[in-house]
Amino acid sequence: MLAPKCAVGAMAGLAMAVGGSAAQADDLEVYKQMLSDPFANPGYLAADAGEALWQTPAGPKNATLEGCDLGLGAGVVDGAFAQMPRWFEDAGRVMDVDTRIGWCRETLQGIPMAETAKGAFSKRGGRSDMEQLVLYVASKSEGLPIQAPLAHPKEQEAYALGEAMFFRRAGTLDYSCATCHSNTGARIRLQDLPNLLTPEGAAVPMTTWPTYRVSHESVRTMQHRMWDCYWQMRMPDVAWGSDVTIALITYMAKNAEGAELAVPGLKR
Numbered sequence: 001m002l003a004p005k006c007a008v009g010a011m012a013g014l015a016m017a018v019g020g021s022a023a024q025a026d027d028l029e030v031y032k033q034m035l036s037d038p039f040a041n042p043g044y045l046a047a048d049a050g051e052a053l054w055q056t057p058a059g060p061k062n063a064t065l066e067g068c069d070l071g072l073g074a075g076v077v078d079g080a081f082a083q084m085p086r087w088f089e090d091a092g093r094v095m096d097v098d099t100r101i102g103w104c105r106e107t108l109q110g111i112p113m114a115e116t117a118k119g120a121f122s123k124r125g126g127r128s129d130m131e132q133l134v135l136y137v138a139s140k141s142e143g144l145p146i147q148a149p150l151a152h153p154k155e156q157e158a159y160a161l162g163e164a165m166f167f168r169r170a171g172t173l174d175y176s177c178a179t180c181h182s183n184t185g186a187r188i189r190l191q192d193l194p195n196l197l198t199p200e201g202a203a204v205p206m207t208t209w210p211t212y213r214v215s216h217e218s219v220r221t222m223q224h225r226m227w228d229c230y231w232q233m234r235m236p237d238v239a240w241g242s243d244v245t246i247a248l249i250t251y252m253a254k255n256a257e258g259a260e261l262a263v264p265g266l267k268r
């Protein structure tokens with residue numbers, strides 16, 4: 001596996017800075033304060049909408065998702081998100097929250113996984129059932145510590161793959177996740193870039209996604225963030241729910257172990 005490579009040379013093309021002008025910093029602080037008011041977060045409305053969707057019969061089988069087993073037993077939503085991704089014997093796969101809900105839609109409601117994947121990300125300013133469902137499930141773990149299990153060999157395999165992918169440089173720009181996310185205090189175009197290798201840094205995203213993204217005017221899940229960062233790396237689109245995305249999420253969740261969930265987050 002490649003070592004995290006964060007030489008200054010590798011950073012030069014990224015317009016990264018630790019500073020920034022005082023005026024910019026002030027404006028940014030005001031903006032962040034406005035974002036931090038929990039009552040200003042449209043994510044709560046989306047979580048409520050997700051709960052309604054969870055309980056409403058849908059799909060060819062006209063069934064609800066209330067019998068979905070998210071890892072803690074059929075029908076248990078409370079606390080389940082805090083312990084994902086995890087191995088699911090019935091599906092024969094390590095799954096994150098998005099893919100598990102997709103699996104329940106397929107098995108309980110008869111909605112094919114491919115259809116779920118196609119509609120998973122809403123357009124800017126839009127909403128998708130999946131974004132609302134994921135947010136609902138995640139919000140039922142608010143305040144709980146992140147404790148994705150790493151006991152099953154397949155969970156350990158996912159972690160190892162996630163770690164390898166995190167450091168794997170590829171694409172025309174030769175970036176890896178580590179190029180942008182293994183430095184403490186780094187910023188890109190005024191956005192803080194959390195160091196995902198430290199517990200504090202990994203906790204920044206892992207406690208706050210799914211999140212409401214103000215610049216997208218939509219709820220976004222970690223699956224979308226993975227797609228977005230691969231896009232930033234100028235890599236081909238990473239498939240929704242692919243093993244690589246789940247592996248990366250497993251890796252980051254482990255790095256953030258014990259941090260308390262505060263979802264929905266509210267982000268730029």
Ligand code: HEC
Binds near residue numbers: 166178179181
């Ligand atoms: C070219 C630089 C770059 C690369 C490479 C990159 N990212 Fe990102 N990442 C960003 C930027 C920019 C943001 C958004 C920061 C913001 O808007 O606050 C971000 C945000 C994130 C977040 C959410 C952070 C938060 O504060 O909530 C996660 C998680 C993440 N990236 C993971 C990854 C992973 C995993 C990879 C590799 C597949 C990766 N990134 C590759 C630049 C990058």
